[in-house]
Amino acid sequence: MANNIKRILIVGGGTAGWMAAAAFSKWLAGGGYSIDLIESDEIGTIGVGEATIPHIVDFNRSLQIDEVDFVRATQATFKLGIEFEDWTRLGHSYMHPFGNFGVPMQGINFYQFWLRHIAQGGSLSLDLFNSNTIAARAGRFGPTPPSEQTPLPPMPYAYHFDASLYAAFLRRMAEANGVKRHEGKVVHVKLRGEDGYIESVQLADGRVLEADLFIDCSGFRGLLIEQALHAGYEDWSQWLPCDRAVAVPCDRVAVTTPYTRSTAREAGWQWRIPLQHRTGNGYVYCSQFLGDDEASSLLLSRLDGAPRATPKPLRFITGRRKEVWKKNCVALGLAGGFLEPLESTSIHLIQAVIGRLLFVFPGTRFDQTTIDKFNLQLRFELEGIRDFLVLHYKATERSDTEFWRHCQSIPLPDTLKQRWDMYRQTGNFTITPGELFSDPSWFAVFNGQGVKPLAYHPLADIPPDAELARRFDLIRADVQKRVNAMPMHDDFLRKYCPGQGLRPT
Numbered sequence: 106m107a108n109n110i111k112r113i114l115i116v117g118g119g120t121a122g123w124m125a126a127a128a129f130s131k132w133l134a135g136g137g138y139s140i141d142l143i144e145s146d147e148i149g150t151i152g153v154g155e156a157t158i159p160h161i162v163d164f165n166r167s168l169q170i171d172e173v174d175f176v177r178a179t180q181a182t183f184k185l186g187i188e189f190e191d192w193t194r195l196g197h198s199y200m201h202p203f204g205n206f207g208v209p210m211q212g213i214n215f216y217q218f219w220l221r222h223i224a225q226g227g228s229l230s231l232d233l234f235n236s237n238t239i240a241a242r243a244g245r246f247g248p249t250p251p252s253e254q255t256p257l258p259p260m261p262y263a264y265h266f267d268a269s270l271y272a273a274f275l276r277r278m279a280e281a282n283g284v285k286r287h288e289g290k291v292v293h294v295k296l297r298g299e300d301g302y303i304e305s306v307q308l309a310d311g312r313v314l315e316a317d318l319f320i321d322c323s324g325f326r327g328l329l330i331e332q333a334l335h336a337g338y339e340d341w342s343q344w345l346p347c348d349r350a351v352a353v354p355c356d357r358v359a360v361t362t363p364y365t366r367s368t369a370r371e372a373g374w375q376w377r378i379p380l381q382h383r384t385g386n387g388y389v390y391c392s393q394f395l396g397d398d399e400a401s402s403l404l405l406s407r408l409d410g411a412p413r414a415t416p417k418p419l420r421f422i423t424g425r426r427k428e429v430w431k432k433n434c435v436a437l438g439l440a441g442g443f444l445e446p447l448e449s450t451s452i453h454l455i456q457a458v459i460g461r462l463l464f465v466f467p468g469t470r471f472d473q474t475t476i477d478k479f480n481l482q483l484r485f486e487l488e489g490i491r492d493f494l495v496l497h498y499k500a501t502e503r504s505d506t507e508f509w510r511h512c513q514s515i516p517l518p519d520t521l522k523q524r525w526d527m528y529r530q531t532g533n534f535t536i537t538p539g540e541l542f543s544d545p546s547w548f549a550v551f552n553g554q555g556v557k558p559l560a561y562h563p564l565a566d567i568p569p570d571a572e573l574a575r576r577f578d579l580i581r582a583d584v585q586k587r588v589n590a591m592p593m594h595d596d597f598l599r600k601y602c603p604g605q606g607l608r609p610t
Contacts (some may be wrong), residue, residue: 110317110467111138116291116306116329117322118144120268121438121455123275124164125320128459130282131168133466140284141314143291143306155268155378155385156184156365156449159203159261164456168278176602178274179266180381182361183246183594185237187448191369192554194502199553200364201448202237203261205545207580211564215580216548218573220532220561225570231552233581236260239588241364247591255583263449265365265378265385287314291323294333302432302471303329318433318467321440330426330436337427338442344495344515345423346508347373347445351401352387352417356410357606363594367447369501371395372508375407376446381598382606384409389445394508421445425487430476435462442487447494450541457486457541482539489540492521493550500554525556532558 113129115122126142133140165175175181186202193199207215219231232238237260240246249260280286289308297304305315306329321329330336342348358379366377373390388404395403401416425442429435436442438455461482465475499517503509517525528534528551534544568576592600598607 109469110471111136112316113138113140113318113320114306114314114316115140115142115320115322117324117438117440118142118272118276118286119322119324119438120272120452121440122320122322123272123279124452124455125322125437125459126279126284127168127275127282128164128456128463130279130284132463134282140279141287141316142279142284143287143289143308143314145290146288147290155380156187156265156376156446157263157452158449159263160453160456161263162261170278173602175274176264176266176598177604179264179270180383180604180606181264181266181602182379182381182598183363184263184265184365184449185241185246185260185363187365187367188241189367189369189497189550189553191503192367192374192497192501194555195505199549200232200235200238200241201546201549201553202235202241203263204235204237205258206231206548207234208256208258210576211567213562213564214544214548216545216552217532217562217565218568218576220558221565222573222577224561229577229581234577234584236584236587237262239584240591241362243588244360244362244594245588245591246363246594246597249587255587257580257583257587260587262363265380267380267382268452287312291328294329296333300432301334303333303434318435321434321436322438324439325421325443327426327436327440329434330429330431330440334428334431334434336429336431336436338422339424339427340422341424341491342422344491344518345445345498346391346393346511346515347389347423348421349392349395349397349400350387350389350419350421350445351397351404352385352419353401353404353408353415354383354385354413355408356413357381357383358409361595361598361607365449369503370403371506372400374447375404377409380606381604383413387446389447391508391511394506394511423491425484428480429458429483430462430479433471441483444487444490444494447497448490448542450490453541454487454490458483485537485539486541488518488520489542492518492524493542493547495521496525496547496550497554500551500556502555528558529556530559532561 115125129140186200188200190198291306292309293307295305303319305313307313361379368375372395376387378385388400390400421443426436429441498512534547536544
């Protein structure tokens with residue numbers, strides 16, 4: 106066992122490695138820690154994840170990153186939610202927005218009152234009660250500080266950004282804080298004989314680097330966590346059948362929409378992520394139903410602009426590392442598992458592991474009880490995200506291709522079945538602390554994909570019809586007034602934080 110855990114070695118760069126380096130160098134400053142990072146320019150990074158969820162705003166703020174500097178440096182745009190096209194059925198579209206619908210009433214979520222409205226023959230769209238959805242559809246974005254003039258909460262948002270530029274931005278910050286980068290490839294991992302802990306790694310040029318705590322950011326290979334420590338991998342492809350992706354950037358669109366778009370395709374789905382200087386695109390698909398060459402061809406035929414590169418292929422097995430923390434090694438990013446980017450959770454999971462690790466950071470020894478609890482909590486969060494992704498594939502009317510007919514036969518994880526059954530019978534959810542997605546998110550997808558509950562919360566019946574109609578009118582008016590006051594998304598970018606791809610006019 107290490108007597109004093111002060112030396113941290115991060116194996117691998119990219120988004121995961123430099124997020125860890127920036128966070129550790131910031132939050133452990135003054136504690137006498139040394140932080141080293143090994144990275145090879147020859148290996149490169151996956152670098153296709155460019156969409157995030159609102160938690161990234163908190164991560165950046167915790168590092169005291171100036172938002173304007175960050176947006177300019179990473180060619181970022183703002184994100185209010187995700188539009189899902191053709192998932193429920195061909196020609197249908199719905200939005201999974203960040204934030205709540207309306208405002209809570211009677212101590213319950215607003216959407217319960219909307220369910221009452223629909224049950225009584227009403228026809229008002231749920232979208233009218235969500236600022237993110239209305240603003241996204243209108244192409245508008247602007248800050249929404251708290252105001253005494255409206256009960257609406259501030260609008261949560263996230264970013265689209267160039268992942269490689271974000272890694273470079275964090276690298277500059279980390280190195281300024283004392284992180285030492287080592288160029289090279291790891292060719293050997295030495296384990297201690299007495300307990301099997303990692304003692305050191307050797308680079309191709311013969312250099313040997315020792316540490317007390319190792320962070321594995323080596324991607325799918327899991328160079329430390331799997332190849333050296335054999336943590337094991339739990340395959341989730343029985344629930345999430347896609348196992349391939351192909352990605353390619355194209356010229357930027359004329360108008361950078363403030364949302365991610367996910368379009369269901371014949372054997373999977375296609376993402377569209379607008380940045381200031383280009384648009385990110387990808388096709389996530391199941392190789393059982395679509396060949397690699399055809400996937401690339403289909404993606405190229407569906408771009409909004411001229412491609413800027415050759416399509417980049419990616420193979421994966423959806424699932425999780427059985428032990429993300431084993432002995433003195435913690436896996437980050439792809440080394441810890443892979444959940445397809447359907448709900449933009451990849452970068453969040455990196456910051457979640459970093460945050461949890463810092464919360465229980467070891468001092469003079471590695472406590473197995475702490476490690477076990479850490480792994481259990483992360484497994485719970487990963488399984489919740491898995492269930493949320495499975496819902497998209499399972500709750501659909503589509504049967505027009507062999508892939509979608511296969512999706513109808515996907516078995517539900519027990520945890521998802523329980524949630525689904527509860528929602529169908531009551532219109533309600535029970536959210537356990539530690540889950541990433543709250544009940545408004547679950548409702549947005551269930552409702553968006555056509556799953557209708559048989560009932561709604563009984564407390565929603567308390568307001569008289571006239572009073573409920575009055576409240577609905579006030580909320581709709583407040584939402585529309587807020588959105589009308591916002592600038593167009595591109596105008597906001599040009600004025601406050603233009604990158605090289607979007608200069609002021």
